[in-house]
Amino acid sequence: MSLLSATELSVHFGGIKAVQEVSFSVEEGEVFSIVGPNGAGKTTIFNLVSRIYDATHGSITFAGQDITRIATHKVAELGIARTFQNTELFERETVLNNLLIGCHIHRKTSWMEEIFFLPSVQRQELSFRKAVEDVIDLLDLQSYRDQVIGNLPYGVRKMVEIARALCLKPKLLLLDEPSSGLNPEETDDLSFWLEDINQDLGITVIMVEHDMNLVSQASHRVMALADGKLITIDNPQAVQSHPEVLRAYLGD
Ligand SMILES: Nc1ncnc2c1ncn2[C@@H]1O[C@H](COP(=O)(O)OP(=O)(O)OP(=O)(O)O)[C@@H](O)[C@H]1O
Numbered sequence: 001m002s003l004l005s006a007t008e009l010s011v012h013f014g015g016i017k018a019v020q021e022v023s024f025s026v027e028e029g030e031v032f033s034i035v036g037p038n039g040a041g042k043t044t045i046f047n048l049v050s051r052i053y054d055a056t057h058g059s060i061t062f063a064g065q066d067i068t069r070i071a072t073h074k075v076a077e078l079g080i081a082r083t084f085q086n087t088e089l090f091e092r093e094t095v096l097n098n099l100l101i102g103c104h105i106h107r108k109t110s111w112m113e114e115i116f117f118l119p120s121v122q123r124q125e126l127s128f129r130k131a132v133e134d135v136i137d138l139l140d141l142q143s144y145r146d147q148v149i150g151n152l153p154y155g156v157r158k159m160v161e162i163a164r165a166l167c168l169k170p171k172l173l174l175l176d177e178p179s180s181g182l183n184p185e186e187t188d189d190l191s192f193w194l195e196d197i198n199q200d201l202g203i204t205v206i207m208v209e210h211d212m213n214l215v216s217q218a219s220h221r222v223m224a225l226a227d228g229k230l231i232t233i234d235n236p237q238a239v240q241s242h243p244e245v246l247r248a249y250l251g252d
Pocket residue numbers: 013016017018036037038039040041042043044045085
């Protein structure tokens with residue numbers, strides 16, 4: 001059974017058909033990339049999966065459950081975490097606090113328990129801190145943990161956003177252009193982190209990405225889109241040499 005399946009997914013904004021009848025499945029354990037020129041519908045697919053947008057037509061299944069119309073807050077609870085094309089962090093908070101906020105979604109205690117800071121709340125707080133420290137270690141963020149986001153270089157912020165998503169202990173991680181704004185060295189590092197996230201943590205990854213080297217290195221399969229439509233789903237080499245993919249990028 002696939003971890004995520006989209007069937008004939010479409011979304012229209014007035015006259016704009018941002019995504020048109022796109023079907024794809026992502027297997028558990030896969031790194032699946034989505035490529036395509038600007039405006040192809042890549043981010044829109046993430047917004048459909050994370051329930052920021054309502055599909056006009058079609059369906060999405062995650063781990064056997066139809067999630068096409070579930071409430072937005074349920075998405076993270078089910079185990080889907082994401083990053084955004086432009087990082088969305090709390091600028092005035094430290095790295096540590098941003099990551100602790102990321103854990104919030106897993107809070108299982110009631111407000112009554114929290115007011116009295118009962119043992120259950122204390123245990124939960126400890127387990128959040130442990131999860132956060134594990135992710136800080138994993139992504140080598142120790143030297144930044146007490147720094148305010150607004151003072152950090154862009155490359156570090158991008159990693160903090162990935163770290164925050166990982167604090168949710170997701171089954172599926174959606175990364176929207178993780179390498180944009182990174183220098184070549186940071187992009188190389190990202191490729192190693194992705195391998196760790198996928199292989200050591202066993203997290204399935206869907207990545208929207210323009211850097212074809214990173215896509216080739218990191219992905220098992222690639223889906224190419226243009227103008228909201230599916231061109232092909234194949235291995236990275238085959239997608240890169242697909243005539244329609246080349247035409248979409250280069251024009252006729
Ligand atoms: N909320 C919205 N309202 C109207 N149009 C939208 C909305 N969201 C996306 N679109 C349109 O849908 C199309 C696909 O946009 P999308 O952001 O998915 O592209 P993308 O493939 O992520 O491009 P990029 O590589 O530039 O990030 C574009 O024409 C965009 O203008």
